[in-house]
Amino acid sequence: MKFWRTPLDVDKLKIPRGELHIIKERCKGCGFCVEYCPKGVLQLAAEFNSKGYHPPEAVKPEECVNCDLCEMLCPDFAIYCVRVEEGEKEVTQ
Template identity: 45%
Template sequence: MACEPKQGAYQVEVDGQGCKACGYCREVCPREVFGQADYFNDKGYKPVQATAPENCIGCRRCFFACPDFAINIAKRPVKEDCHEKSI
């Protein structure tokens, strides 16, 4: 029996200064990870931010859709907490 992947196994980072708020990541994300920030970056945009990073499943659709290369997805180290029972 293998351990099931846990929700929140991925870390989502958005470069708020590099984001131009195009919204492509929000359009392609199947888990509604992204939302609009409540601040303006140095370029005058309200960047996208990961408002629900715990929902990320690591599909990387946002990463490939971002024309500004402002999104990074990394797998978090997972602590194994399930064990096989031997009979």
């Protein structure tokens, strides 16, 4: 990660890590989460759910930083992420 100035508490900062939960049967395949994930974690799956939509799937789940944008943008309450504390990386320049 690049900083334009080094934060004073850089040694205490950790990059948050999120765990994605996708409720596939509730998804209507709008693609908002896929389009607006800042880390490009998601893509639409090739498989269908029972309503015939393509739900998202996590292709790079380890890159999720728990920003909650997919959870906020999802119109169908079908995706959310939970912060997991273990395995969070230190901030390095």
